Amino acid sequence: MSAAAKNFTFVCGADDFLVDRLGRERFAALAAESGADDFSRDILSGFAANVGEVESAIARFRDAVQTVPMFGGQRVVWLKDINFLADSPTGRADGTLKLVADLQELLTTLNPAETAVLLTAAPIDRRRSFPKWCEKNADFALVGGDGDSAAEALTGVALGEARTLGVKLTPDAAKLLLAKVGSNTRLLVEEVRKLATSIDEGGTIEESLVAELTPNAAEGDFFETAEAFFTGDLPWTLAALERHFFSGGDARPVISSLQNRNRILLQLRALADAGDVRLGPRGADGLSRAAASYTGKFGAAAADKSAYNIFTQNAWYVGKLAPGGKLPPLRRLIDNQQEFINAFEELVQRPREAEDVLREMIVRCLAPAA
Template identity: 70%
Template sequence: MAAAKPFIFVCGADDFLVNRAGKARFEELALEVTDEFSREVLSGFAGNVGEVETAINRFRESVQTVSMFGGKRLVWFKDVNFLADTVTGRAESTLKLVEDLKELLETIDPEQVTVLITATPVDRRRAFPKWCEKTADFLLVGGDGDSAAEALAGVVLAEARELGVNFGEGALQLLLAKVGANTRLLIEETHKLATYAGEGKPIEEAFVAELTPNVAEGDFFEAAEAFFSGDLKWTLAALHRHFFTGGDARPIISALQNRNRILLQVRALIDAGDVRLGPRGLDGMPKAQAAYGKHFVGATEKSSYNLFSQNAWYVGKLASTGKLPTLRRLIDNQQEFIVAFGDIVKRSDEQEEVLRDMAVRCLSA
């Protein structure tokens, strides 16, 4: 029988997933340590080197404390953040303290004390995390690097299975596009959608479109959907509903500009033959990014100015909604948005009229 690992180390890039996994492991271990006075939870969160030292000293005192009744102790060192590639994490004093922590962990007797450490984020290039991976009962939660998107999808699918539901065609991709890399909200939305769908029923794409707020992109306004479908009647009705509830014109113009910028880039690539619209969305994006991504130097954040920073499925969905306008029409749209913004500044009490006139000019051409 293999010897017990000296401690448990759970880490990952997503604090919600790491904390959830740590809590589940702690509750499991607590079943073996029934004396609540023998269980201790310590914070490893530190904003500077001094706080790192304080946290490690508290941890040292805890693991070296003998149980009052002679049984095993359980110590959870949670929210450790000084193993990251940050100013605090890179400091020489911190690195020395981490080396002290390693020496302390090497002395732990798992028969006397069970130690659980949860850390996020972690610079896995460093010696300490590598040592933990070899020495501890090690768990990397959620993946990292290029697998982050797949990891998020895996988390959502696992949550759906626990709830007894699955996702219909396009529903999971739309959920990821609308929410983005917010694990907590993805799980909450999955619970909401599962309740709406009903046990054993699939979560349909239409449910996600109707019930899930657009946190990631910020442009799922009905007016934007209607405008780019080319339906003038729907657009005017959506604008009326927006202003009837006290809405402002500026978020609508922002939504239209963001969508239009993305479609301008898509149309240019399609006209150049670099990508094409297929049954599953936009085909050829990786090849196009390899050819043109160099022109977006430094633009790594998600932005409508950089097509390649967008969710590929989402881009294909936008481009295939209705008829994709011509490049000339998209350029004219952008000019119309600028004119409308100027008119709103001049006629702030006639915002709906300004946007209605703009929509008529764009969609009647």
């Protein structure tokens, strides 16, 4: 249904980036349709940290929609970044609920021929009466689904962006992209755009292209030092460590990335030794079958990716953690973990010598035995 048939436009969703992006598109369309000049356009912030700020935001909105255009014509008003419709202390407050009721009453009195109004909100609690009322009475758009399944919503975002760009994204490529990027929607969209420029129009983004071009950014757990360390290349690892500290990095992300990867490799080594998993061209073959037998050992099934639970990882990515398809010996992985613990304790004692502590640890782990 078009915006002209309703008093106002309401865009909402769980992800503020997606909501804001669609909001900008709708605002530009409304401004173009109305012919409103810069003096007849208002963009107001609906972000509020407490009930008092909710009251101020709605008061500014009321003033804006009730202002008569200086040179006649139609006004366009956008109340953006609304966060007081969420299931939050501010959103649940009695004062906020009363103010939202006042906002609803104000919206019913709008004349769309005089003022085009756009509201964008993220996140929202769709159980409340106001969003339900908006769904029936506004030009309503829900972006990214209800947020019940973050992985499904993000996959939909990636696939939708690929379609918009005139390319295809295979299911395996989408899974690997999420494993590498994590839940950062903005970064996910930018990565799809980057990948699309690497293929012909109408082409397909394959898993291999994602593996080649998309950096590992999820959870801060993939750094060059870790990549080099697990190849066993001592000179490369030391050079990567030097670059990390030269660019202003500190020890915590490095040792965290090493520990996270080592934990996954320990679990993978145990599964491989037991014959439950083998490394193949598509990563860790048999990981999903092994999950049926061993997931219970980790307690409740985890929905989010975790280095403590190999079954929350992407099977293709897990298999690629083993350089050249070869897993380090179990003894080496156990020794690595102990060295990481020792280095962490030493960092507490020598906080100003972090690079030296990590360099010494790496040499102990990778230097050939005398």
